[in-house]
Amino acid sequence: MYAWIWRKLPLGLPGKLIGSVLLATATVALLWFVVFPWAEPLLPFDDVQVTQDSGVPGDAPGGGLTDPTGQPEQDEELPYSTETNNAPPTAPGG
Template sequence: MYAWIWRRLPGAWHTRLAIVAAVALVLGLVLWTVVFPWVEPKVQFDHGVVTGTPSPSSSSSSEPGIP
């Protein structure tokens, strides 16, 4: 698949590389600014990090009664 895309890009190898880098940069920016903020409220994290309170399983000791 990647070879097929690479063969269809115009220009020499350095032009193709610049096109691929630009497309990757634009795709990353779109993901970071549009997709990830839209998905964030829909993803549920239950690790105690989102609410700021530690979860019961995040204690530093595995034995009960030891601080």
């Protein structure tokens, strides 16, 4: 098939190269703007639902995630200080 397309493209080697790039670009655009949007509702990638306990020991309700403010849960003990920054790294040998 590709050999047939290559033989049918006009204007020698430069025309064949430009024509090949244009055909590839048109194919990608057709897939990107027509085929993929049409197929997206048919694919289950966005259908994510957690409906039951995972069964993992120690898995607390909420999954141990942070609250919407980004702060860790109050009963979670962190092994580092969240109030101060760490000292900046020093140069090697200094």
